[in-house]
Amino acid sequence: MDKAEILAKFSAEPDKYYKVKLFEEQGYQRKSCSVCGRFFWTIDENRSSCPEDSEDTYSFIDNPPTLKRFDYSQAWNEVESFFTKNGHTSVNRYPVVCRWRDDLYFTIASVVDFQRIMGSKVVFEFPANPILVPQPCLRFKDLENVGVTGRHFSSFCMIGQLSIPNEKGYWKDECIDLDYRLLTNQFGINKKEIVFVEDVWEGGGSFGSSLEYYVKGLELGNAVFTEFQGELGNHTELDQKVIDMGAGLERFAWITMGTPTAYDCCFGPITQKLIDKVGIDIEQNLLTQYFVEVAKNQEKYPNILEVKNHAIANVGLDQQKVLHGINPLEGIYLIADHLRTLIFAISDGALPSNVGGGYNLRIVLRRIIGTMQRLGLKLDLNEMIDWHIDYLKATYPELEEKRADVKTIVGVESKRYEESKIRMEKIANNLKSKKHVPNVDELITMYESDGITPDYLKELEVIPEIPPTFYSKLSDLHQTVDTKQTAKLPLEGTAETELLFYGDDPHDFEAKVLAVFDKFVVLDKTSFYARGGGQEPDYGTIAGFEVVDVNKHGNVIVHELKGGVPKEGETVHCIVDSARREGITKHHTSTHILNSSARNILGSWVWQNSAFKEVDHARLDITHHSALTDEQVKQIEEFANKIVQKDMQVSIENYDRGTAEQKYGFRIYQGGVVPVKSVRIVAIEDFDIEACGGTHVKKTKEIDLIKITRTKRIQDGVVRLEFVAGPAAQEYLKTHEADVEKQAAEAAAKAERDKLRDQKKAEAREKIPVILEQVTQATSDTTIEDISVTVADSGMFCSSSSEHYDEYFHINFGEKLIKKDPKASYCGIFEAGSTLRAIVYSGESSKNKNAGAIAKAVSEILGGSGGGNNRFAQGGGKDKSKKDEAIKKAKQMVLE
Numbered sequence: 082m083d084k085a086e087i088l089a090k091f092s093a094e095p096d097k098y099y100k101v102k103l104f105e106e107q108g109y110q111r112k113s114c115s116v117c118g119r120f121f122w123t124i125d126e127n128r129s130s131c132p133e134d135s136e137d138t139y140s141f142i143d144n145p146p147t148l149k150r151f152d153y154s155q156a157w158n159e160v161e162s163f164f165t166k167n168g169h170t171s172v173n174r175y176p177v178v179c180r181w182r183d184d185l186y187f188t189i190a191s192v193v194d195f196q197r198i199m200g201s202k203v204v205f206e207f208p209a210n211p212i213l214v215p216q217p218c219l220r221f222k223d224l225e226n227v228g229v230t231g232r233h234f235s236s237f238c239m240i241g242q243l244s245i246p247n248e249k250g251y252w253k254d255e256c257i258d259l260d261y262r263l264l265t266n267q268f269g270i271n272k273k274e275i276v277f278v279e280d281v282w283e284g285g286g287s288f289g290s291s292l293e294y295y296v297k298g299l300e301l302g303n304a305v306f307t308e309f310q311g312e313l314g315n316h317t318e319l320d321q322k323v324i325d326m327g328a329g330l331e332r333f334a335w336i337t338m339g340t341p342t343a344y345d346c347c348f349g350p351i352t353q354k355l356i357d358k359v360g361i362d363i364e365q366n367l368l369t370q371y372f373v374e375v376a377k378n379q380e381k382y383p384n385i386l387e388v389k390n391h392a393i394a395n396v397g398l399d400q401q402k403v404l405h406g407i408n409p410l411e412g413i414y415l416i417a418d419h420l421r422t423l424i425f426a427i428s429d430g431a432l433p434s435n436v437g438g439g440y441n442l443r444i445v446l447r448r449i450i451g452t453m454q455r456l457g458l459k460l461d462l463n464e465m466i467d468w469h470i471d472y473l474k475a476t477y478p479e480l481e482e483k484r485a486d487v488k489t490i491v492g493v494e495s496k497r498y499e500e501s502k503i504r505m506e507k508i509a510n511n512l513k514s515k516k517h518v519p520n521v522d523e524l525i526t527m528y529e530s531d532g533i534t535p536d537y538l539k540e541l542e543v544i545p546e547i548p549p550t551f552y553s554k555l556s557d558l559h560q561t562v563d564t565k566q567t568a569k570l571p572l573e574g575t576a577e578t579e580l581l582f583y584g585d586d587p588h589d590f591e592a593k594v595l596a597v598f599d600k601f602v603v604l605d606k607t608s609f610y611a612r613g614g615g616q617e618p619d620y621g622t623i624a625g626f627e628v629v630d631v632n633k634h635g636n637v638i639v640h641e642l643k644g645g646v647p648k649e650g651e652t653v654h655c656i657v658d659s660a661r662r663e664g665i666t667k668h669h670t671s672t673h674i675l676n677s678s679a680r681n682i683l684g685s686w687v688w689q690n691s692a693f694k695e696v697d698h699a700r701l702d703i704t705h706h707s708a709l710t711d712e713q714v715k716q717i718e719e720f721a722n723k724i725v726q727k728d729m730q731v732s733i734e735n736y737d738r739g740t741a742e743q744k745y746g747f748r749i750y751q752g753g754v755v756p757v758k759s760v761r762i763v764a765i766e767d768f769d770i771e772a773c774g775g776t777h778v779k780k781t782k783e784i785d786l787i788k789i790t791r792t793k794r795i796q797d798g799v800v801r802l803e804f805v806a807g808p809a810a811q812e813y814l815k816t817h818e819a820d821v822e823k824q825a826a827e828a829a830a831k832a833e834r835d836k837l838r839d840q841k842k843a844e845a846r847e848k849i850p851v852i853l854e855q856v857t858q859a860t861s862d863t864t865i866e867d868i869s870v871t872v873a874d875s876g877m878f879c880s881s882s883s884e885h886y887d888e889y890f891h892i893n894f895g896e897k898l899i900k901k902d903p904k905a906s907y908c909g910i911f912e913a914g915s916t917l918r919a920i921v922y923s924g925e926s927s928k929n930k931n932a933g934a935i936a937k938a939v940s941e942i943l944g945g946s947g948g949g950n951n952r953f954a955q956g957g958g959k960d961k962s963k964k965d966e967a968i969k970k971a972k973q974m975v976l977e
């Protein structure tokens with residue numbers, strides 16, 4: 082569906098789609114823009130062009146059209162008090178991590194709060210009507226604009242004014258009337274300044290007309306009247322029409338303050354504190370001129386760099402003002418913005434990583450650190466986090482309790498960045514020496530495989546500028562979550578299965594066969610639990626045939642049988658394997674217990690990433706920034722077993738989805754999104770509350786014991802806990818104890834052997850003079866204390882590869898030997914860890930005086946390299962089977 086076509090159609094019938102009561106009452110006129118042709122509504126007779134093409138664009142900077150000044154927090158108070166006075170329920174913000182939609186990582190608009198996906202359709206669920214919400218939204222598409230344009234943020238507060246037109250809610254006329262009165266009465270803006278522009282909005286299969294409202298060229302909000310679905314021309318009216326007015330809180334603050342940028346009035350005292358710390362050398366009037374230029378001309382040039390360059394030229398800023406004024410200021414704005422985004426995201430449980438939405442968080446933190454380093458700013462991230470939360474908690478009090486967690490994660494991630502810098506530096510220098518300037522795709526690959534941000538490459542002057550498309554391309558790659566497809570069976574017309582396992586759960590029951598295809602059987606009702614939510618299916622028999630798999634296809638349960646199938650229409654006897662079910666059930670409840678235990682021990686960022694529950698083992702993948710230490714594993718296990726021992730009640734109740742979300746919060750979605758209106762809430766008292774379709778024990782003591790058998794960091798930001806519960810845990814304990822004993826015995830034996838060898842080595846050192854005496858007196862071939870001695874006319878060759886001799890022995894022995902007998906040569910080989918090392922000495926008068934050549938030849942045989950001078954040389958290799966061959970070679974070289 083083409084947006085321009087819809088707009089043309091709607092604008093052709095303005096009375097039907099755009100004309101609201103207010104326009105008539107106030108004498109608004111509809112005009113077509115003299116520049117771009119768009120239609121807009123105004124009461125200013127002299128206005129001939131739309132807000133974006135008018136002379137007054139951004140003229141509020143330094144000259145705000147309101148009498149009162151409101152910063153971010155105060156602006157929200159004004160908005161909230163106006164709408165609550167006018168019958169709206171103000172609800173708390175929803176998480177910025179969009180737990181209730183599996184097609185989005187982050188909440189990108191206020192209306193998303195109330196959208197739920199049912200099949201392929203978007204439905205609205207409102208906790209009240211009409212409603213108001215201050216929703217922080219995260220968007221990473223135009224990061225290169227943040228801090229630069231004066232109005233782009235990576236997170237911003239979208240004021241959501243939403244209404245369903247029924248006996249409680251309202252439609253177009255009242256919506257626009259409210260927005261108009263908000264601007265005029267509450268904010269004191271002259272009505273002549275308010276312009277409404279005709280537009281449309283479409284998405285999620287539905288669409289409608291919309292009116293954007295502008296003041297002095299700044300778009301403050303957009304009221305969307307969603308009322309149609311389907312293709313344009315062939316569309317139908319929605320059963321559930323929705324008013325979706327979204328407005329930028331930051332812009333409301335900005336228009337009343339008239340500061341050069343929105344950043345100057347939306348981070349509370351933070352921007353000024355940073356400016357004071359850093360010291361900015363530029364006059365206020367130049368700043369105002371510069372940012373007005375940037376704001377006005379943003380659409381005129383292909384990218385932000387050109388916009389900047391033109392603004393610098395037009396205002397006449399010299400290099401000095403750019404270097405010590407504009408650049409550090411942009412850095413300060415960027416840091417304040419990005420840090421605020423991280424605070425919201427981490428508070429809501431997201432972790433920076435190299436996968437999914439975590440990508441964007443990692444990138445914003447690296448941009449903060451990179452900017453600080455590039456500009457030489459010495460700033461304390463923890464202190465800045467405190468400033469932000471101190472300021473934001475007036476509007477978002479829930480941030481307070483996450484203060485420490487935010488600092489922990491930012492700390493861990495900053496440290497990781499510093500550690501990876503050495504490698505990044507190497508790659509960057511390599512590019513620099515090759516004089517290769519990577520293109521956007523290469524930059525994306527470098528970021529994905531090595532975590533190298535373009536900001537960093539810019540800092541090292543590998544690239545002159547960050548390509549303007551980098552962040553949008555990267556963001557496209559990581560914006561949406563993959564959604565799984567289920568296999569199709571011809572089940573149309575098959576009645577949905579009655580689920581006995583949610584009721585009395587009989588393990589021995591009669592059922593009617595509704596359909597059979599191949600080895601698959603559908604019954605009218607079943608107690609066989611179908612694979613789902615990480616829980617493995619039940620086994621047993623149907624009409625005597627073995628059940629080997631059970632899957633859910635929509636609302637129909639399909640049993641896979643082995644050895645035969647019953648006939649359609651038959652009534653069959655079904656038996657569920659109770660022992661198997663019990664094992665799986667214990668593991669399932671244990672998963673919930675471990676998940677909350679891990680969160681208690683590690684931190685609020687722990688969420689279930691995925692889980693798997695079998696009869697005799699299970700695994701739980703949780704979100705966590707680092708691998709677990711043994712101590713942490715022990716603490717989690719102890720915590721979990723305390724919950725088991727407390728014998729807590731596990732209760733299961735069905736709730737309307739909206740009610741469950743309001744009552745328990747979004748923590749309930751540990752197992753992912755629930756695609757039905759009624760959610761099954763499994764509560765282990767108030768310790769762990771989750772939406773879950775699985776089977777559970779009635780009291781935690783039934784589990785008896787939970788043992789974590791292994792943990793592993795399986796990907797960036799995700800740690801796997803493998804565990805066993807119930808009888809499987811007792812079994813594990815038994816075999817594990819035997820293993821532990823065996824391992825301890827082996828370790829003791831090895832320690833004893835090591836001790837003996839060290840003793841021998843020490844003894845050998847002391848025996849050097851004695852051995853030396855005996856060796857030099859030998860008159861024929863012999864072996865003395867593991868040293869083989871060959872006596873020839875030209876001189877003597879001694880060698881040893883005994884495990885009792887170490888480096889110290891060989892060097893001292895060889896050295897002393899050739900001193901005492903200048904005609905002698907020596908070759909000693911010993912093990913050092915996983916490799917062999919060789920020491921070679923040749924006396925002054927020996928036949929082959931070149932120790933270096935010998936060491937080289939010996940090392941080659943050992944599969945390594947070596948060398949030295951005539952007298953002393955060393956080398957080695959990895960091939961332990963070639964010890965004798967190597968010594969033989971040395972002997973040959975000396976004696977032949």
Ligand SMILES: [Zn+2]
Pocket residue numbers: 114115116117118119130131132133134
């Ligand atoms: Zn225009």
Ligand SMILES: [Zn+2]
Pocket residue numbers: 614669673752771772773774775
């Ligand atoms: Zn569960």
